Amino acid sequence: MYFGLSDNQTLLQDSVRRTLERDAPLDDIRKFAQGDNTPLHTIHASLTELGLPLTLIPEAEGGLGLGVLEVALVQEMLGRYAAPSPFAATYGMAVAGLRVAQADKQAKDWLGRIASGVVIMAVGVNEQIDCREDCGVVASGDKLSGKARFLLGADLATHYLLAIKEGLAIIEKDAKGVKEIALTTIDKTRNVCALELKGATAHIIKDKGAAVAAMINSGRVLLAADTLGAADMMLEKAVAYAKEREQFNRPIGSFQAVKHMCAEMAAKLEPCRALVWYAAYAQDNSEEDSEAALMSRLAQTHLSEVGQYVARTATEVHGGMGFTDLLGLHYWFKRIGSNRLMLGAPEFVRAEAAALQNWGIKIGDKNWGKP
Amino acid sequence: MDLNFTQEYEDFRQQVRGFLKDHKGHAPARTSRAVSGKARLAWQKILLEHGYAARTIPKEYGGYGAESDVLKSRIIAEEFAKAKTLGGITGQGINMLVPTLLELGTQEQREKYIAPTLRGEMVWCQGYSEPGAGSDLASLRTAAHIDGDDFVINGQKIWTSTAQFSDMMFCLVRTEPDAPKHQGISYLLLPMDTAGIEVRPLITMTGAAEFNEVFFTDVRVPTTNIVGKRGEGWMVANATLTHERGMLGNPDAALSRLNTIADIMLQETSSGAPLMDNAIYRDRLVTLQAEVYAMKFNGMRLTTNAKEKKSSGMAGLIVKLQGCELNHRLAALAIDVMGAYGVLYEDSPLLRDEGLWQTHYMFDLGLIIGGGSAQIQKNIISERGLGLPREPKVPKVPKGN
Structure with missing residues (x-):
């Protein structure tokens, strides 16, 4: 029994940390937030140089054949530096879905193309989770029509990967009948988009639900990991500020009112690390599919709550400065806030977790989602 | 993994x-x-x-x-x-005194006390806290002076669990009144049937006497009953406090409580519908489930680190604070899902689970306060874990000024 990271996993995470420390300084995050894509390309090139896009891709398709845990360790670092990257969407979610659908030759081919670097996918699963207004995409043969919203990883994407009733649908970015609508969110460190499709041609990989589930489950673990890294950074910044900032001739960190805020953040955040590790590990190692599904939901919702607490408390420790643009703390605040609502708001996801355990009403019942 | x-x-x-x-x-x-x-x-x-x-x-x-x-x-x-x-x-003899004697006791003390303690024939209580020395334990005032071959003890202890049926007490007393407060304390072992010891039960909000007050009037114990040297008691006690913190906040107990609450919510109905159908109760249950698993996995991480002889740092420091808080919130949910039945207590008709959850809810608040209060835990986490500065010492201000 060994509950923890292996030496290789620690080395992997440390190398990503060092790389992003160098290639994703706050000034560059700010540049990206203001519309300059140079940092996005720099960071993507660095991750590619480290071979990270290959992490989850099976060896037979040119990848490293590692697990969701390794991907989560990378994502935690991306969250830590609030770095823009298509990593979670393409190399986490899309690959997780395609590797489950591997029996289909097409899926293998797409994995190969992702491994070679020529394909990057924005991923849309929102309508499978929380379908609002008149959204939803329907297939007629290989033609897709309808609306999809909140596609993740819209940066650098060459293709869109949508979860639809029939399985996975892949559409080329410039295909006819595709309209991409850029969305402006609070989180300027990553882009999300919406799609309007009118008879757009898609490559459809048939799936009975396992591939879509794998995409959503691993996506939720990655959001949790991203929030873990971002919250960790906010706590570190708050502690550093509390040591340095003086009022009443003392560092503010010597006042219990302030140090207890820091202690509470640490006390809530530290157990999250073990939860994220296990939820990620469960994606590849649990005997029951329901364990992977349950743990991804518990990790996502718990990190959403703890992340929200840390984001506001760390900001408060910084006093008025925390509220300004000068420190840039708000990039992390907003990234954590965005993670909270992507792939299902906490109340929805907890209801799913309950349904998985046969606790109360089933997903899809007429009372679903009602209090 | x-x-x-x-x-x-x-x-x-x-x-x-x-x-x-x-x-x-x-x-x-x-x-x-x-x-x-x-x-x-x-x-x-x-x-x-x-x-x-x-x-x-x-x-x-x-x-x-x-x-x-x-x-x-x-x-x-x-x-x-x-x-x-x-x-x-379990108990303070086996969990705290025995490791302390193994580490710091004399050969004679180990031979005399450890075996009967392990057999359960010698029951111990801990005499640390005093009415005026709680979180600031080192300011304790129960005093012992030497008279011939004996220490003579006068003063009062409080929060002494199991004192009413203990054979022995390990306690902290002030033996060097002129030394700085941490350096004037000694760690003594004394039989509870010694003349001059009076035990009075301390009834808590649960209605039970879970603790006692212990009064000392000219209580004589041989000077050989000291563990460590005179004035080293603080250091000796800290060796045992580390053991106490390890005892609290067991994540398996929390998981078992959570599963019991889920069973109650599935089985019990309100107006014909299972309580589990109430979306808000259910949301609270799943929220707590995630926290219970986080603490369970954190515990597995600590076990692995202990096995590998690696320090756990923050992951260990937070266990008492988070574990006690979580148990308290679990008990709170159990009572809330019972509705009006949640207020039944003692030997009332209609009582559920023998009143266990009501007792947990109150007793767990005691655990949040005791064994190093939540606020002291936060000082420890912020100072030892995060490296934040200590509160500056202020000179003693007499009351009334």
């Missing part, structure tokens, strides 16, 4: 199961709260012989003499819990 146990440990698990199958008939009921009692002592004897109590205490002191192995300890705890079988005697 590798959550499987190697063959050695699987074999060990089988061995524990075999033992339980053969012997569990001798175990007293798990609800048996008595520390001693014939059946309990007989069961303890069996556990000691087979290495399921005092497993790592050297044989020469009455233990089993096994090498310390956190995984085996864990397997024992898991299998006993699964078999719903009472484990070895």
Whole structure:
């Protein structure tokens, strides 16, 4: 029994940390937030140089054949530096879905193309989770029509990967009948988009639900990991500020009112690390599919709550400065806030977790989602 | 990550199961709260012989003499819990005094006290807190002066669990009144039947006397009953406090509570619908489930670190604060889902689960306060874990100014 990271996993995470420390300084995050894509390309090139896009891709398709845990360790670092990257969407979610659908030759081919670097996918699963207004995409043969919203990883994407009733649908970015609508969110460190499709041609990989589930489950673990890294950074910044900032001739960190805020953040955040590790590990190692599904939901919702607490408390420790643009703390605040609502708001996801355990009403019942 | 146990440990698990199958008939009921009692002592004897109590205490002191192995300890705890079988005697003697004597006691003290303590024949209580010395324990004022070959003790202790049926007390007293407060304390061992000791039960909000007050009037104990040297008591006590923090906040207990609450919510109905159909109760349950699992996995991480002899740092420092808080919130949910039935208590008709949840809800608040209060825990986390500066010392201000 060994509950923890292996030496290789620690080395992997440390190398990503060092790389992003160098290639994703706050000034560059700010540049990206203001519309300059140079940092996005720099960071993507660095991750590619480290071979990270290959992490989850099976060896037979040119990848490293590692697990969701390794991907989560990378994502935690991306969250830590609030770095823009298509990593979670393409190399986490899309690959997780395609590797489950591997029996289909097409899926293998797409994995190969992702491994070679020529394909990057924005991923849309929102309508499978929380379908609002008149959204939803329907297939007629290989033609897709309808609306999809909140596609993740819209940066650098060459293709869109949508979860639809029939399985996975892949559409080329410039295909006819595709309209991409850029969305402006609070989180300027990553882009999300919406799609309007009118008879757009898609490559459809048939799936009975396992591939879509794998995409959503691993996506939720990655959001949790991203929030873990971002919250960790906010706590570190708050502690550093509390040591340095003086009022009443003392560092503010010597006042219990302030140090207890820091202690509470640490006390809530530290157990999250073990939860994220296990939820990620469960994606590849649990005997029951329901364990992977349950743990991804518990990790996502718990990190959403703890992340929200840390984001506001760390900001408060910084006093008025925390509220300004000068420190840039708000990039992390907003990234954590965005993670909270992507792939299902906490109340929805907890209801799913309950349904998985046969606790109360089933997903899809007429009372679903009602209090 | 590798959550499987190697063959050695699987074999060990089988061995524990075999033992339980053969012997569990001798175990007293798990609800048996008595520390001693014939059946309990007989069961303890069996556990000691087979290495399921005092497993790592050297044989020469009455233990089993096994090498310390956190995984085996864990397997024992898991299998006993699964078999719903009472484990070895716990309490402050076994958990705190014995490790302290092994570390800092004299050879004579080890020989005299450890074996009967392990057998459950010698029950200990801890005399640390005083009415004027709670979180600021080092300001304690119960004093001992030397008279001939004896220490003569005068003063008062409070929050003394099990004092009413203890044979012995390990306590902190001020022996050097002129030394700085941390350096004037000594750690003494004294029989509870010594003349001049008076034990008064302290009734808490649960209605039970879970604690006592202990009064000392010219209580004489031989000077050889000191552990460590005069004035070193603070250091000796800190060795045991580390053991106490390890005892609190067991994540398996939280998981078992959570599952029990889920069962209540599935089985109990309100206007014909299971309580589980209430979306808000359900949301609270799943929220707590995530926290319970986070603490469970954090605990597994600590076990691995202990096995690997690696420091756990923050992951260990937060256990008392988070674990006690979580248990309290679980009890709060259990009471809330019971609705009006949640206020029933003691031996009332219609009472659920023997009033267990009401007791938990109140007693767990006591655990949040006791054993290093939540606020003291936050000082420890922020100072030792995050490196934040200590609150500056202020000169003593007399009351009324």
